[in-house]
Amino acid sequence: MNDTLSKYLPEHAVKPVFDLIVTHRVHLKIVNERQTRHGDYRKGLSGKHEITVNSSLNKYKFLITLVHEIGHLVAFEKYGRNIKPHGKEWKHTFQQLMIPYIRPEIFPGHLLPLLARHFKNPSASSDTDTTLSLALKQFDAANDKNYIFEIPYGTVFRIQNGKIFKKIAVRTKRFECLEISSGKTYLFNPNAEVEVLSSY
Numbered sequence: 001m002n003d004t005l006s007k008y009l010p011e012h013a014v015k016p017v018f019d020l021i022v023t024h025r026v027h028l029k030i031v032n033e034r035q036t037r038h039g040d041y042r043k044g045l046s047g048k049h050e051i052t053v054n055s056s057l058n059k060y061k062f063l064i065t066l067v068h069e070i071g072h073l074v075a076f077e078k079y080g081r082n083i084k085p086h087g088k089e090w091k092h093t094f095q096q097l098m099i100p101y102i103r104p105e106i107f108p109g110h111l112l113p114l115l116a117r118h119f120k121n122p123s124a125s126s127d128t129d130t131t132l133s134l135a136l137k138q139f140d141a142a143n144d145k146n147y148i149f150e151i152p153y154g155t156v157f158r159i160q161n162g163k164i165f166k167k168i169a170v171r172t173k174r175f176e177c178l179e180i181s182s183g184k185t186y187l188f189n190p191n192a193e194v195e196v197l198s199s200y
Helices: 002-008 011-023 059-079 088-101 109-118 130-137
Strands: 026-031 039-043 049-054 156-158 164-171 174-179 185-188 193-196
Touching (some): 002 011, 011 026, 011 059, 011 088, 026 059, 049 059, 059 088, 059 130, 164 185
Parallel strands (some): 026 049
Antiparallel strands (some): 039 049, 164 174, 174 185
């Protein structure tokens, strides 16, 4: 298990994460990328705690995602099954589990203040914290995607589900984009990854 974890985690996080997995009797599955989520926790019919994490995540996102999912397990065990999945009990649990990892041996120095800020009040997904999300994305494997904030107004792009949009305006912190087929306007976070279409 340690050998497997060392492929996906920062070196100094492998042993403490392994101990966390053993302590909470986690059955961890590393799976092919799912577009809708980075990870998932559920208690199987046999009573086993099953956690899946996408194999495509960079090692820092993998660590945050795995600890996020273990946070669900620990919060449910401690506070019962009736709590909100990303409510105050989970936030507190996730914070406590994550604190030992927010140090320079595990994360690059420039990420530490962003992580410290994020974990004062963690959100359901680190992707909704645009500054942290963009800082973490620099460690992703190279791909041909652009971010909404980088592309010029008037650019036509495609998102993962195949829908095509044109970037038309900025509204506070998000970008207004027109869906070509329906004429409806949608708002996108600046760190949304899109594929620019040059043929339009």
